[in-house]
Amino acid sequence: xxxxxxxxxxxxxxxxxxxxxxxxxxxxxxxxxxxxxxxxxxxxxxxxxxxxxxxxxxxxxxxxxxxxxxxxxxxxxxxxxxxxxxxxxxxxxxxxxxxxxxxxxxxxxxxxxxxxxxxxxxxxxxxxxxxxxxxxxxxxxxxxxxxxxxxxxxxxxxxxxxxxxxxxxxxxxxxx
Numbered sequence: 001x002x003x004x005x006x007x008x009x010x011x012x013x014x015x016x017x018x019x020x021x022x023x024x025x026x027x028x029x030x031x032x033x034x035x036x037x038x039x040x041x042x043x044x045x046x047x048x049x050x051x052x053x054x055x056x057x058x059x060x061x062x063x064x065x066x067x068x069x070x071x072x073x074x075x076x077x078x079x080x081x082x083x084x085x086x087x088x089x090x091x092x093x094x095x096x097x098x099x100x101x102x103x104x105x106x107x108x109x110x111x112x113x114x115x116x117x118x119x120x121x122x123x124x125x126x127x128x129x130x131x132x133x134x135x136x137x138x139x140x141x142x143x144x145x146x147x148x149x150x151x152x153x154x155x156x157x158x159x160x161x162x163x164x165x166x167x168x169x170x171x172x173x174x175x176x
Contacts, residue, residue, distance in 0.1 A: 006104055006126040011136075014129060017102065018136035021046075031143055031155040035091040036084045039075075043098065047071065050101075054080045063093045066100035073097045088159035092134050099133030100126065139166045 022028050025042050043050045051072040063079045066072075075083075075094060082090035104126050122128040139156045144166070147155065152163035 004126050005120060005124050006129055008121075008123045009103065009129055010123060011132055014103070014132045015136045015141055018133055019140070021102075022137065022140065028140075029143070031140075032157045033091075033095075033138055035094050035138075035157075036080070039073075039083075039094050039098065043101075063090075064097040066097045066104070068101060068105045071101075073101055086157055088153065088157055088162065091157055092138065092159070092162055095134035095137050096130045099130035099137075103129050103133060135162065135166050139163065 019028070022030070022033075024046070025038070027033055027038075039052060043052065049071045051070070053072070053074050054077050055074050057076055057078050060074065060076055062076070064073065064075045067074075075097065079090045079093055083094050138158055139152055139162070144152050144156065149160055149163035149167050152158065152166060153160050156163070158166075
């Protein structure tokens with residue numbers, strides 16, 4: 001079984017990165033990050049060689065794809081339109097792809113073969129890392145303290161499921 005393995009990163013490392021980017025972009029006190037604006041304009045300002053493309057639905061089955069070596073992200077058109085209309089899942093998807101772009105450049109991901117029965121540890125899993133980045137960026141740790149999942153969902157523009165998962169992580173059911 002072949003799998004991608006990223007350099008290990010803890011939730012705290014990813015949180016620090018998300019907070020640093022929020023600060024640099026003037027979003028440190030913002031509950032509902034303007035995901036489409038961030039994707040369209042801010043990423044271009046932060047990374048001059050960054051390219052993005054909204055592609056027709058029929059051309060790709062994935063909701064989004066990141067080409068780290070090419071500094072490019074493709075987002076399926078239906079996902080992009082939904083994100084621009086505030087859909088929580090679509091907003092999370094775009095931030096997930098941005099997480100891949102930021103965390104998994106060519107020097108941070110290596111193709112590896114896992115031994116039979118061996119599983120990838122979550123802190124080395126690029127998908128876990130990208131999901132964690134999206135959660136940390138969209139639901140800032142300091143801003144959601146004391147909120148329930150409904151409040152987080154409404155204030156941060158994420159799905160109930162994402163907010164419930166985030167609450168579980170904050171309450172110590174998972175490693176913070």
